[in-house]
Structure formats: structure tokens, C-alpha cells
Amino acid sequence: MKRDFDLIIVGGGGAGLAAGIMAKKAGVSVMVLEADTKLGGATALSAAVMYACNTSVQKARSIEDTPDAMFNYMMTLAGWDTYPRNMRILCEQSGPALEWLIELGVQFPKNYLLCSGVDTVPRGHPSMGLADALINAAGAAGVEYALGTRVDKLLVKNGRVVGVSANGDELRAGAVIVTTGGFGNSPEMIKEFYPTAAYHGDWTYSVHMNAPFILGDGIKLGRAIGAAIVGEDTGLLLPTSGLGKWIEAFMPPWIMLVNTQAQRFMDESAPYAVSGYLINGQPDKHAYAIFDEPTLEIASQDMRFADPYHSGTAMPTWEYNLLRQSIAxxxxxxADSIAELARKIGVDAETLQVTVDNYNADCDKGCDSVYFKDMDTRFPVRKGPFYAREVRACVIGQTGAGLNVNERAQVLDEHGKVIPGLYAAGEVLGCGVGKRYFGGGMGICNAMVFGRIAGNEAAAEAIKSA
Ligand SMILES: Cc1cc2nc3c(=O)[nH]c(=O)nc-3n(C[C@H](O)[C@H](O)[C@H](O)COP(=O)(O)OP(=O)(O)OC[C@H]3O[C@@H](n4cnc5c(N)ncnc54)[C@H](O)[C@@H]3O)c2cc1C
Structure with a gap:
């Protein structure tokens, strides 16, 4: 059958570009079809932290790390309720993928390396120039691309994917890779595939908001030809005060967080790898940030607390002027008393008073005797007026549901059988992350590792079937 290209890649974000570069290297012709007017997708908008182990960057800091250690961490955090085969691949291939990016010109400053999950080994690699390096390398390798081209159908002949249709045109290829990213901008898909996020109604929004085609098209394309959809109701939900819709991931350590039973339930400074899950695990899936006047005045203006990632700007929904405005x-x-505050937010006054008293006593001792928050940030709830703001974990940082693939990035159908000619990589995978987001950088790690695998494997199939 006549083909227009050896390989078609649907989506020109991180995974699509990585796949394209690898496939070109393997000697096939590659066309990337991108719905947006530019390449890069969410990858280009991201903070570009990449989670990886056993890297030259870690070694330059004398940090010992292995794929086994990373695998154990992921499996433990997920309570073994995840996709071990894919986790293993991420662990083994994250290091080589990162070294490959360095060869493409991406910088991973060793001084920025951080523990981005709840692990003890720094595996979060902040980078500079990641999306540009991928776009440039794809161009240099001869990857062709068409912008403003939203693929709406996969073409199938005799059970095999043989091309795509977009804007009324059909294009044929030896293999197709779907790398359309997540679905954070589609309320309809969120309702169907991420009920915990949908639960929060108008509060819910996505960090992908500036990437207009993060709409779950890959799920629709796959589902239409019998691909299995896995990973429902998984992903990453980040906490927010809901006082605006900005991209944020953290809560300030100076709040005392209580659930609707007026009890504390976590270290308020916990990393976002766990904070959102803890909040959504509470009755009614929300909590209240409680603080007093001196804390508001002093702590919310202290950049040590307002800017935990040293980005140079305060966490937007916890910024002092916004808080004052929101009080007004x-x-x-x-409220002038804890009892009045409890009544106004509808929690039990006696319990809230006990919680406040215990918290204040711990502040005085400089030791959180229950949740072990770093009490150097000692901000008791003692001097009125007192304040409360509802907190929800509803900012979608990553969507987890999507296509299922095997170790070669081949898409599987509902019976677990390979769909010939079809590959997938990146956030469109429902088996990439599992029930837990392991730490800052997993999205890029997944896109790079499976993007590279998909590019290699699909190119080999395109050559074989030529
Ligand atoms: C603000 C922000 C910060 C983030 N920070 C980090 C971070 O620091 N570390 C981390 O690991 N992760 C981070 N993430 C998540 C991470 O960026 C993503 O998980 C990852 O980049 C996804 O890569 P991808 O290639 O799968 O998808 P994308 O890079 O989103 O690419 C998908 C592409 O497919 C295109 N597309 C969609 N549908 C179609 C269609 N039908 N036809 C053609 N094209 C289509 C889209 O327009 C898009 O260009 C962040 C995300 C955001 C938005």
C-alpha cells in the first residue's frame, strides 16, 4: 500500500518530538501532526523538571542512586498498586534519557537537583532549554511537521493502523504514534475519567490551561478502534486556596490545616507528591486553612515561606495583598474568636479549640508532636482576628487515564492484544504513572522515556512493513 510517510506522530510535544528524533535516527521519514500553531505542547510550558536516577548530574554531586532504589521507592509509595513493568522501564531508562537530552544541549544544573517527591534521594532534575532543544534537534534531524493539524481519526485496514485523517485529508504511514498529552482542559473527559477532579466543580482547573489542545484526543482516537483505556481516576491534584486560577503546587507552611471535623490530618508543608491525596482523602474532600492576624501579617510576606521553590515570586493564591483583599x-x-470562626465555617467549636490549643502548645515547644512539621516555622493561632479559608486539591497537574501500552510502547486493545501499527507515549498513557504521582519530574520522565522507545520501535515496524 502506498504510504505518505514511514511514520506519523500525532502531537508535537515532548514525547512526540523525542519519538521523532529517535525514528529519524533509525532512518525513516517522519511527519509530526500538531493541532496547535506551535510545537512543544505542555512540555514547553512546564517547569521542565525531569525525574531520573543514576545520572551524571547526581554523580557530579556524589549522589549514589540506582534504578533498583528508584523502583523500590515508586512501588512503596504506590503501595504496589501500580504498573511495575512500566515503572521498571522508567527507572532503567530515565538516566539514559537524561544523558541523551544533555547531548541535545539541555542543561541540568547540578546545584538545582532536588528531592521532588517524598524520597530521600534527589532525583528531580530542573532543566534549562528542554523544549527548544527537542524542537531544534527534530528540525536538524529532518523531522517534518504540520501545524494547525488536529488528527480526528486513525485509519485501520485489516486490523492494522495504516494512517490518520485530519482536516478532511487522509495520510498513510507504516506506523502511527499517538502523543497527544493529557486531558486537563476537557471538562467532559475529566467527568468521565477523573471523577475526583470533577467532584470539585468550578474549583477545578488544569495547569495545562495554556496548551489549548490538551483535550484527551488520544483517548478518543484509541477508543474508537478498540484500544483499552486504563488508569481511571488517577493523576495529580494540587492544593489551592481557590482565590484565583494560577499555576501553583504548594501550600504555605504557616497555615494550620483542619478537616471538616476540625482536626489536623497532615504536615501542612508536605510535598505535593502526597498533599493532594491527603486532602482528597478527608471527609467531603476539603479542608480549612486556619491562621491568625500576626501570621498573616508576618508569614505571608516572608519569601522563605511564600516561595518554596525559589522561583522569585510568591505562591499566587497565598499572596499577602490577595489575602487582605479576600478578607475584605x-x-x-x-472572626474574633475560635468559637466564632468554627461556627462560621460549620465545624465543631470544641474540637477546633482543642486542635488549636494542641497546635499552639507544639509551636511553643518548637516541635510538631503529631505530624512533625518543621516547627521552625512557628506560627501559632493565638491572636485574633482569626481567619479560615477553604482549601481543595483540585488543580490538575497531570491526568492519569489513557492508553495502555506494553514495554515496546505498542498500544493494547481491551483484550490485552497489540494493535498492529499503533504506538503511544507521554501523558496520553494510562499506565505511565499509576495511582501516585511519584514526584516533580515524572511527567517529563514518562514523555522522554516512552517517547524514545516509541520512536525506535515504530521506526523498526515501519521499516519491516515497507
Ligand atoms: C505548567 C506546567 C508545569 C509542568 N511542570 C512539570 C515539570 O516540571 N516536570 C514534569 O515532569 N512535568 C511537568 N508538567 C507535566 C508535563 O509537562 C507533561 O506531563 C508532559 O510534558 C507531557 O508531554 P507529552 O509529550 O505527553 O504531551 P504534550 O507536551 O502536552 O504534547 C501533546 C501535544 O499534542 C498535541 N495534540 C493534542 N491533540 C492533538 C490532535 N488530535 N492532533 C494533533 N496534535 C494534538 C497538543 O497540542 C500538544 O502539542 C507540567 C505541565 C504544565 C502544564
Whole structure:
């Protein structure tokens, strides 16, 4: 059958570009079809932290790390309820993928290396120039691309994917890779595939908001030809005060967080690898940040607390002027006593008083005797007026549901059989992350590792079937 290209890649974000570069290296012609007016997708908008182990960057800091150690961490955090085969691949291939990116010109400054999950080994590699390096390398390798081209169908002949249709045109290829990213901008897909996020209604929004085609097209394309969809109701939900819709991931350590039973339930400074899951695990899936006047005045203006990632700007929904404004317009509840505050937010006053008293006693001792928050940040709830703001974990940082693939990035159908000619990589995978987001950088790690595998494997199939 006549083909227009050996390989078609649907989506020109991180995974698609990585796949394209690898496939060109393997000697096939590659066309990337991108719905947006530019390449890069969410990858280009991201903070570009990559989670990886056993890297030259870690070695330059004398940090010992192995794929086994990373695998054990992931499996433990997920309570073994994850996709071990894919986790193993991420662990083994994250290091080589990162070294490959360095060869492409991406910088991973060793001084920025951080523990981005709840692990003890720094595996979060902040980078500079990642998306540009991928776009440039794809161009230099001769990857062709068409912008403004939203693929709406996979073409199938005799059970094999043989091309795509977009904008009314059909294009044929020896293999197709779907790398359309997540579905954070589609309320309809969120409702169907991420009910915990949908639960929060108007509060819910996605960090992908500036990537207009993060709409779950890959799920629709696959489902239409019998691909299995896995990983429902998984992903990463980040906490917010809901006082605006900005990209944020952290809560300030100076709040005391209580659930609707007026009890503390976590270290308020916990990393986002666990904080959102803890909040969504509470009754009614929300909590209240409680603080007093001196804390508001001093702590919220202290950049040590306002900017935990040293980005140079304060966490937007916890910024001092916004908090003052929100008190004035009633979005933050104000009261002269703890009992009045409890009544206004509808929690039990006696319990809230006990919680506050215990918290204050711990602040005085400089030791959180229950949740072990770093009490150097000692901000008791003692001097009125007192304030409360509802907190929800509803900012979608990553969607988890999507296509299922095997170790060669081949898409599987509902019976677990390979769909010939079809590959997938990146956030469109439902088996990439599992029930837990392991730490900052997993999205890029997944896109790079499976993008590279998909590019290699699909190129080999395209050559074989030519
Ligand atoms: C603000 C922000 C910060 C983040 N920070 C980090 C971080 O620091 N570390 C980390 O690991 N992860 C981070 N993430 C998540 C991470 O960026 C993503 O998980 C990862 O980049 C996804 O890569 P991808 O290639 O799968 O998808 P994308 O890079 O999103 O690419 C998908 C592409 O497919 C295109 N597309 C969609 N549908 C179609 C269609 N039908 N036809 C043609 N093209 C289509 C889209 O327009 C897009 O260009 C962040 C995300 C955001 C938005």
C-alpha cells in the first residue's frame, strides 16, 4: 500500500518530538501532526523538571542512586498498586534519557537537583532549554511537521493502523504514534475519567490551561478502534486556596490545616507528591486553612515561606495583598474568636479549640508532636482576628487515564492484544504513572522515556512493513 510517510506522530510535544528524533535516527521519514500553531505542547510550558536516577548530574554531586532504589521507592509509595513493568522501564531508562537530552544541549544544573517527591534521594532534575532543544534537534534531524493539524481519526485496514485523517485529508504511514498529552482542559473527559477532579466543580482547573489542545484526543482516537483505556481516576491534584486560577503546587507552611471535623490530618508543608491525596482523602474532600492576624501579617510576606521553590515570586493564591483583599470581600472568613470562626465555617467549636490549643502548645515547644512539621516555622493561632479559608486539591497537574501500552510502547486493545501499527507515549498513557504521582519530574520522565522507545520501535515496524 502506498504510504505518505514511514511514520506519523500525532502531537508535537515532548514525547512526540523525542519519538521523532529517535525514528529519524533509525532512518525513516517522519511527519509530526500538531493541532496547535506551535510545537512543544505542555512540555514547553512546564517547569521542565525531569525525574531520573543514576545520572551524571547526581554523580557530579556524589549522589549514589540506582534504578533498583528508584523502583523500590515508586512501588512503596504506590503501595504496589501500580504498573511495575512500566515503572521498571522508567527507572532503567530515565538516566539514559537524561544523558541523551544533555547531548541535545539541555542543561541540568547540578546545584538545582532536588528531592521532588517524598524520597530521600534527589532525583528531580530542573532543566534549562528542554523544549527548544527537542524542537531544534527534530528540525536538524529532518523531522517534518504540520501545524494547525488536529488528527480526528486513525485509519485501520485489516486490523492494522495504516494512517490518520485530519482536516478532511487522509495520510498513510507504516506506523502511527499517538502523543497527544493529557486531558486537563476537557471538562467532559475529566467527568468521565477523573471523577475526583470533577467532584470539585468550578474549583477545578488544569495547569495545562495554556496548551489549548490538551483535550484527551488520544483517548478518543484509541477508543474508537478498540484500544483499552486504563488508569481511571488517577493523576495529580494540587492544593489551592481557590482565590484565583494560577499555576501553583504548594501550600504555605504557616497555615494550620483542619478537616471538616476540625482536626489536623497532615504536615501542612508536605510535598505535593502526597498533599493532594491527603486532602482528597478527608471527609467531603476539603479542608480549612486556619491562621491568625500576626501570621498573616508576618508569614505571608516572608519569601522563605511564600516561595518554596525559589522561583522569585510568591505562591499566587497565598499572596499577602490577595489575602487582605479576600478578607475584605468575605472570601476568607474572619472572626474574633475560635468559637466564632468554627461556627462560621460549620465545624465543631470544641474540637477546633482543642486542635488549636494542641497546635499552639507544639509551636511553643518548637516541635510538631503529631505530624512533625518543621516547627521552625512557628506560627501559632493565638491572636485574633482569626481567619479560615477553604482549601481543595483540585488543580490538575497531570491526568492519569489513557492508553495502555506494553514495554515496546505498542498500544493494547481491551483484550490485552497489540494493535498492529499503533504506538503511544507521554501523558496520553494510562499506565505511565499509576495511582501516585511519584514526584516533580515524572511527567517529563514518562514523555522522554516512552517517547524514545516509541520512536525506535515504530521506526523498526515501519521499516519491516515497507
Ligand atoms: C505548567 C506546567 C508545569 C509542568 N511542570 C512539570 C515539570 O516540571 N516536570 C514534569 O515532569 N512535568 C511537568 N508538567 C507535566 C508535563 O509537562 C507533561 O506531563 C508532559 O510534558 C507531557 O508531554 P507529552 O509529550 O505527553 O504531551 P504534550 O507536551 O502536552 O504534547 C501533546 C501535544 O499534542 C498535541 N495534540 C493534542 N491533540 C492533538 C490532535 N488530535 N492532533 C494533533 N496534535 C494534538 C497538543 O497540542 C500538544 O502539542 C507540567 C505541565 C504544565 C502544564
Amino acid at each position: 470581600n468575605g472570601k476568607i472568613t474572619k
